[in-house]
Amino acid sequence: MYIYQLPFEVNKELCRLLDSDDNWKELAGVHMKYSPFDVNEIEQVAKRQTSSPTAQLFIRWGQLNHRVEELFILLYRMKHIPALRCLVPVVDSRFHRLLSKQDSNKGVRCNDTAGINENANQQTAKADGTYSSIPIPVMLIQKGIQIPVSSRVSNGVSPNDESSVETSTNNTSTNDTKPSGLDDELIKKISAIPMVDYEELKIATNNWSDNNLLGRGGFGQVYKGVWKLSAVAVKRLRNNDGRSNKELIGEMCLNQYRHDNILPLYGYSLGGPEACLVYQYMAGGSLEQRLRCKTVHPPLTWSQRYKIAHGVARGLQYLHTMAGTPLIHGDIKPANILLDQCIMPKIGDFGLARKGPYGEERTHLKVSRVHGTRPYLPDEYLRSHYLSPAVDVFSYGVVMLELATALPAMERTRAVQLLSDFMHLQNRERVDFAALEDRNIRGTPNSNPSLCREFAAIGLHCTQYNRQERPTMLEVYKRLDGMNLPEKYFP
Ligand SMILES: Nc1ncnc2c1ncn2[C@@H]1O[C@H](COP(=O)(O)OP(=O)(O)OP(=O)(O)O)[C@@H](O)[C@H]1O
Numbered sequence: 001m002y003i004y005q006l007p008f009e010v011n012k013e014l015c016r017l018l019d020s021d022d023n024w025k026e027l028a029g030v031h032m033k034y035s036p037f038d039v040n041e042i043e044q045v046a047k048r049q050t051s052s053p054t055a056q057l058f059i060r061w062g063q064l065n066h067r068v069e070e071l072f073i074l075l076y077r078m079k080h081i082p083a084l085r086c087l088v089p090v091v092d093s094r095f096h097r098l099l100s101k102q103d104s105n106k107g108v109r110c111n112d113t114a115g116i117n118e119n120a121n122q123q124t125a126k127a128d129g130t131y132s133s134i135p136i137p138v139m140l141i142q143k144g145i146q147i148p149v150s151s152r153v154s155n156g157v158s159p160n161d162e163s164s165v166e167t168s169t170n171n172t173s174t175n176d177t178k179p180s181g182l183d184d185e186l187i188k189k190i191s192a193i194p195m196v197d198y199e200e201l202k203i204a205t206n207n208w209s210d211n212n213l214l215g216r217g218g219f220g221q222v223y224k225g226v227w228k229l230s231a232v233a234v235k236r237l238r239n240n241d242g243r244s245n246k247e248l249i250g251e252m253c254l255n256q257y258r259h260d261n262i263l264p265l266y267g268y269s270l271g272g273p274e275a276c277l278v279y280q281y282m283a284g285g286s287l288e289q290r291l292r293c294k295t296v297h298p299p300l301t302w303s304q305r306y307k308i309a310h311g312v313a314r315g316l317q318y319l320h321t322m323a324g325t326p327l328i329h330g331d332i333k334p335a336n337i338l339l340d341q342c343i344m345p346k347i348g349d350f351g352l353a354r355k356g357p358y359g360e361e362r363t364h365l366k367v368s369r370v371h372g373t374r375p376y377l378p379d380e381y382l383r384s385h386y387l388s389p390a391v392d393v394f395s396y397g398v399v400m401l402e403l404a405t406a407l408p409a410m411e412r413t414r415a416v417q418l419l420s421d422f423m424h425l426q427n428r429e430r431v432d433f434a435a436l437e438d439r440n441i442r443g444t445p446n447s448n449p450s451l452c453r454e455f456a457a458i459g460l461h462c463t464q465y466n467r468q469e470r471p472t473m474l475e476v477y478k479r480l481d482g483m484n485l486p487e488k489y490f491p
Pocket of ligand 1: 214215216217218219220221222233235263279280281282283285286288289335336338348349
């Protein structure tokens with residue numbers, strides 16, 4: 001049942017309970033992740049219409065196709081027992097366990113997923129391993145059971161990208177974070193993301209027509225579609241295998257981070273033959289396509305390159321400065337930088353993102369597995385498995401070198417295969433980087449040797465071997481922002 005289908009009496013009682021002591025504000029701000037601005041706006045609308053702010057909140061949240069089971073989980077997180085009781089008649093019986101647990105613990109937080117798992121699994125898993133159309137958190141929990149995270153053996157190379165890496169060590173004293181860890185925290189995060197019916201996506205993409213195919217990645221294919229009158233890109237994850245699920249869940253966890261330079265996830269679908277993620281469609285394609293001139297668009301101008309560098313730096317510094325725990329993207333590369341019709345960049349593909357070290361005194365985590373794309377990863381991560389925001393800084397540096405030169409990050413036929421190594425060598429040999437400017441614009445009216453040198457210098461700084469010598473993303477952003485450039489360069 002969707003929120004907007006809540007029976008009148010249940011809705012009324014919930015509004016009464018949540019209006020009291022402004023409980024709805026905690027629900028909206030803390031659990032549904034509305035900004036203080038949105039919360040204030042909801043309050044103002046309710047005042048103007050002399051209606052219940054909770055009712056206004058439900059109208060707004062309900063427009064995103066949220067379901068009562070999702071609300072039930074958020075209320076469980078709030079430990080709001082009367083509101084949970086009120087919802088009991090309209091949520092699936094598998095969720096009632098949460099209430100009894102909450103009751104018996106008298107407000108002590110607990111992790112109930114194990115109990116639900118067993119229960120839900122028995123009731124809804126079909127013999128062929130597929131799942132019937134059931135409430136989404138249960139579906140995820142079931143899928144979580146299927147993901148053999150601890151037993152999965154790394155193959156070292158991802159199927160589609162020979163330069164992608166995924167290595168593991170036997171180090172047991174790691175602080176690795178598991179995007180697929182289906183705990184209470186995860187349920188809280190995913191429950192704020194709208195679920196989309198698989199059939200709707202099939203229609204949106206013209207039955208997965210080849211004409212709608214935008215590209216292929218390591219996790220599956222991406223199709224253009226029109227969904228609810230909006231242009232979307234639908235990532236159809238291959239076969240629900242462990243890695244795809246892991247990416248799916250990782251992306252969902254990250255969806256709580258909203259920023260102009262982060263690709264918005266509109267929804268997800270788990271009910272069909274394949275899991276799908278629905279994103280905003282980015283008409284400008286990926287930076288990878290633009291740098292390799294794989295589109296009908298002309299080569300990027302320098303003001304566009306600047307806009308991209310500036311926007312990606314802004315998005316990354318946002319992730320890295322999350323209160324207490326930075327968020328590390330882990331796979332920054334041109335293929336994961338999407339451009340809208342105005343060349344505003346948005347960082348996508350959060351499947352490998354992880355929470356970084358907590359607290360100011362901790363500089364890095366030692367992780368058990370290294371994920372990502374080799375030419376964009378620094379030595380300390382590849383060899384020592386040290387994960388820190390400096391990993392993203394290094395990757396960003398390689399992207400800056402590519403923006404300046406359009407040379408590939410790794411070239412097997414080049415004497416020095418890695419672009420970062422190659423550019424450091426050129427620097428030691430005092431080569432003028434203007435001579436390495438993207439050959440598509442070098443010598444044309446669009447050429448800008450000084451900006452090319454500046455981009456290369458930032459790229460070299462970010463790809464310093466010692467991570468302590470790399471700048472933070474905030475420093476990079478400020479350096480870009482402080483450049484004395486004509487008006488047209490500024491986003
Ligand atoms: N939101 C989007 N709008 C427009 N095109 C997109 C969008 N998302 C992805 N694409 C296109 O689909 C291609 C495949 O994307 P996907 O994220 O699956 O793979 P990738 O990032 O290239 O590789 P991998 O996931 O293995 O790192 C992209 O290169 C891009 O061209």
